[in-house]
Amino acid sequence: MAKKIGQKTKTPMPCRDAVERSHSFDEVAQGYTAEMAIAEANRCIDCKNRPCIAGCPVEIDIPTFVAQVGAGDFEGAYRTLSSKNLLPAICGRVCPQEDQCEAECTLGVKFDAVGIGRLERFIADWAAEQGLEPVAEVAEPTGHKVAVIGSGPAGLTVAADLARLGHQVTVFEALHKAGGVLIYGIPEFRLPKSIVAREVHALERMGVEIKTNHVIGRTFTVDELFSELGYEAVFIGTGAGLPHFPKIPGLNLIGVYSANEYLTRSNLMKGYRFPESDTPMIRGRRVAVIGGGNTAMDAVRTAKRLGAEDAILIYRRSRVEMPARAEEVEHAEEEGIEFILLAAPTAILGDDRSRVRAIRCERMELGPPDASGRRSPVPIPGSEFDIEVEVVVFAVGQGANPLIRDTTPDLHVNKWGYVKADPQTGATEKRGVFAGGDIVTGGATVISAMGAGRRAARAIDKYLSTQSPDGFA
Amino acid sequence: MHRILSNEVLAPDVHRLWVEAPHVIRKRRPGQFVIVRASEDGERIPLTIADVDPARGAIALVIQGVGKTTMFINELPAGGSLLDVVGPLGRPTRIEPGSRVCCVGGGIGTAVVYPIACGVKSLGGRVVSIVGGRTRDLVILEAEMRHVSEQCIVTTDDGSYGMKGLVTDALVELLDKGEVFDEVVAVGPLPMMRAVCDVTRSRNVPTIVSLNPVMVDGTGMCGGCRVQVGGEQKFVCVDGPEFDGHQVDFDGLAARLRAYREQEAAALVQFRRDHDLECEAMGTV
Ligand SMILES: Cc1cc2nc3c(=O)[nH]c(=O)nc-3n(C[C@H](O)[C@H](O)[C@H](O)COP(=O)(O)OP(=O)(O)OC[C@H]3O[C@@H](n4cnc5c(N)ncnc54)[C@H](O)[C@@H]3O)c2cc1C
Ligand SMILES: Cc1cc2nc3c(=O)[nH]c(=O)nc-3n(C[C@H](O)[C@H](O)[C@H](O)COP(=O)(O)OP(=O)(O)OC[C@H]3O[C@@H](n4cnc5c(N)ncnc54)[C@H](O)[C@@H]3O)c2cc1C
Ligand code: SF4
Ligand code: SF4
Ligand code: FES
Numbered sequence: 227m228a229k230k231i232g233q234k235t236k237t238p239m240p241c242r243d244a245v246e247r248s249h250s251f252d253e254v255a256q257g258y259t260a261e262m263a264i265a266e267a268n269r270c271i272d273c274k275n276r277p278c279i280a281g282c283p284v285e286i287d288i289p290t291f292v293a294q295v296g297a298g299d300f301e302g303a304y305r306t307l308s309s310k311n312l313l314p315a316i317c318g319r320v321c322p323q324e325d326q327c328e329a330e331c332t333l334g335v336k337f338d339a340v341g342i343g344r345l346e347r348f349i350a351d352w353a354a355e356q357g358l359e360p361v362a363e364v365a366e367p368t369g370h371k372v373a374v375i376g377s378g379p380a381g382l383t384v385a386a387d388l389a390r391l392g393h394q395v396t397v398f399e400a401l402h403k404a405g406g407v408l409i410y411g412i413p414e415f416r417l418p419k420s421i422v423a424r425e426v427h428a429l430e431r432m433g434v435e436i437k438t439n440h441v442i443g444r445t446f447t448v449d450e451l452f453s454e455l456g457y458e459a460v461f462i463g464t465g466a467g468l469p470h471f472p473k474i475p476g477l478n479l480i481g482v483y484s485a486n487e488y489l490t491r492s493n494l495m496k497g498y499r500f501p502e503s504d505t506p507m508i509r510g511r512r513v514a515v516i517g518g519g520n521t522a523m524d525a526v527r528t529a530k531r532l533g534a535e536d537a538i539l540i541y542r543r544s545r546v547e548m549p550a551r552a553e554e555v556e557h558a559e560e561e562g563i564e565f566i567l568l569a570a571p572t573a574i575l576g577d578d579r580s581r582v583r584a585i586r587c588e589r590m591e592l593g594p595p596d597a598s599g600r601r602s603p604v605p606i607p608g609s610e611f612d613i614e615v616e617v618v619v620f621a622v623g624q625g626a627n628p629l630i631r632d633t634t635p636d637l638h639v640n641k642w643g644y645v646k647a648d649p650q651t652g653a654t655e656k657r658g659v660f661a662g663g664d665i666v667t668g669g670a671t672v673i674s675a676m677g678a679g680r681r682a683a684r685a686i687d688k689y690l691s692t693q694s695p696d697g698f699a
Numbered sequence: 700m701h702r703i704l705s706n707e708v709l710a711p712d713v714h715r716l717w718v719e720a721p722h723v724i725r726k727r728r729p730g731q732f733v734i735v736r737a738s739e740d741g742e743r744i745p746l747t748i749a750d751v752d753p754a755r756g757a758i759a760l761v762i763q764g765v766g767k768t769t770m771f772i773n774e775l776p777a778g779g780s781l782l783d784v785v786g787p788l789g790r791p792t793r794i795e796p797g798s799r800v801c802c803v804g805g806g807i808g809t810a811v812v813y814p815i816a817c818g819v820k821s822l823g824g825r826v827v828s829i830v831g832g833r834t835r836d837l838v839i840l841e842a843e844m845r846h847v848s849e850q851c852i853v854t855t856d857d858g859s860y861g862m863k864g865l866v867t868d869a870l871v872e873l874l875d876k877g878e879v880f881d882e883v884v885a886v887g888p889l890p891m892m893r894a895v896c897d898v899t900r901s902r903n904v905p906t907i908v909s910l911n912p913v914m915v916d917g918t919g920m921c922g923g924c925r926v927q928v929g930g931e932q933k934f935v936c937v938d939g940p941e942f943d944g945h946q947v948d949f950d951g952l953a954a955r956l957r958a959y960r961e962q963e964a965a966a967l968v969q970f971r972r973d974h975d976l977e978c979e980a981m982g983t984v
Contacts, residue, residue: 400785400916400918401916401918402736402743402782402783402785410920438783439783439784439785440722440785441785441786441788441917441918444726444786444787444788445722445723445725445726445785445786445787446725446726465920467919467920468919468920468922468934468937469920469921469922471922471925471932477925477932478925478926478927478948478951478954478955479954480954480955480957480958481958483923484921484922484923486920486921486922487915487921487922487923490915490916490920490921491915495742495743495915496740499740500962500966501962501965501966501969502740503740503741504740504741504742504767504768504966505742505743505915506959506962506963506966508958508959579954579957580954580955580957627918627919627920627937628919628937629918629919629937
């Protein structure tokens, strides 16, 4: 039943003007109109073997949903989508589609892949406008109580899935707002916070209790969640932790940030509205961001929006190795971000008031592929050069947060401090404790954290009814 | 929402607030702090838990008004509330049962050292305390400190009360008299903590200081609270706030505390202006 190939390129995404948007935190991508969505959906040739589904970590029935969009049945498309994906408005915006669903699309072999993410976003936004609720029937209460630690995508998914099955779920979140990286990390111009708030609200309507300002390991330990509060199972979804800094001189100069701090000040604390909001940030005229992932891209585009005349991205490999979503790299280029590739910092230089004055870098060349399969950068001797900047932001990854590990002696972690959990079930070696998302894998993606949450929810449900977890124990 | 049960003035610009926070007192131990947000769009600021009252489910915060947020909080009336109180955060003080400890508090630092002194006493230890202020009005919590100490020396820079001089002068006198301490705990302005460490280093007395870098989350996520201790990078919110004073890079910390000086000053000017207008409108000035 395969259809004939029509339009070969992806229907372009309408975006706000690059110059205008580089000074504003409003969302960049505007979303398809209904006509655009139908046209894009009709590019799908409805492959018999449906390869795209395997590319989606939560196995959305992509061909069915795309066909429904193509036929103008948006409501049907929404039902298909929301039966598998709790957060379609978010995934449609932030999934690295080119590495996931769209990477498997047959059309992509010769032409552009079907814009699956864009269609997903269109349908989710359309449904929100219509006031459609996600499929959220809640089963009869089972009387079982589950605690979820962390309200990022992993925690939110576990909570929703377990609530649907009738379990009583409490989410404990350390910060004053729920959403994890979706709230404090990814900026408004890429993911409006109202969308995250809407999804969190949907959870509350399902009866999930969200306790913000509760730091597990401090306010309660994991053991106390069982012994004092009577939870029968615990899910750890605390995300990645302390940011890495390279071992170079000058890290404590004023104006040196981790991307986590820089983005948290701007996003969660609304530092971009200082002094209307109370949290300050240093707004350099020239800002350098070190890294090549989504975090680096978000930080450097935030710098531009905070008024930097020069926002510079420094990455030690070449552009093809950049782990960031392709669309974000393109958007950054359009907004006038300067890329310095094949270079890495060796020192940060300060002035007599301990403020950043410049960053010293050396040039790199690509050697043979390393363990990750990417070609590893090798410094070129004698190639050092200085760039004058006032702010330096490091987005070079993060380690594991120590709070829960240090207060839960029988929880097993690997040599980097990440929690050891069965990839199929999330079960840890501690009875009744499951884990998933970045605290297990290290920094990954929103959808993979959700996938881990979904699998853990299934295993927790089984554990509650049989008290025997799959996997370890 | 956390109700403020009382707000009393201890010294010019220094208030003690009792605030309901039952989820915090359960596990709180000496040396720990909370992060407070007073209002929507407000900053998250760290404050030591100066005391607890289990009967009322409340914690005491002793706050020095140094900028917009602390001044705003100090003006909140009893019956008002704080939006968020997170904690207890940080590692508790490590207290050897039965040890003899010299607790040195300078200015607002006395509010941080007081719960530690209580902790030492409750574990069968003995406390000698030195409480300092620039002038008589700025000496806080003297009665409380006396209550938990076998000896309490008060110093003022200008000699308006107690011994004339700095807390280090009193400490040198004690040590020179042959007093022996298992440990000195010093909390106050950075120059004071550094001076105490200089006194104790040459005399080989182990010294603990409590650091106060700028924080954001307080959970080990942002890395903003980093300081160098013994050449290693430490994160004060999860590794501290107390460290071996002889190992701390005070210069680096001092520089980082100045990071937002200009923005803070601007925020304060605006806060004062808004505040004056408000008072005028309400006819209170
Ligand atoms: C700036 C940035 C941009 C990104 N962009 C993308 C993108 O475009 N696409 C993509 O797919 N992925 C992206 N990622 C990665 C993605 O956001 C993460 O992989 C994902 O959020 C991990 O989800 P999680 O649920 O494991 O943890 P998180 O989202 O990190 O959430 C963990 C939550 O747990 C809370 N917590 C931590 N410790 C405790 C404790 N002890 N007690 C209570 N609560 C605790 C935290 O406060 C946090 O709210 C980005 C990441 C960053 C930082
Ligand atoms: C672990 C810890 C415990 C503390 N305990 C107390 C206490 O019991 N009583 C008390 O009065 N103060 C305490 N402080 C200091 C207090 O947090 C700051 O005075 C307060 O944040 C200043 O905020 P502001 O808006 O009023 O002033 P601002 O105008 O913002 O700043 C004034 C000065 O305070 C410091 N500061 C600013 N923001 C922060 C921040 N987010 N975190 C830390 N310091 C900051 C800076 O040095 C700045 O120059 C503690 C700090 C830490 C880290
Ligand atoms: S959830 Fe992500 S991977 Fe799955 S179909 Fe949607 S955009 Fe693709
Ligand atoms: S692989 Fe691409 S073309 Fe084929 S069904 Fe999936 S989306 Fe349609
Ligand atoms: S305050 Fe953010 S890591 Fe300590």
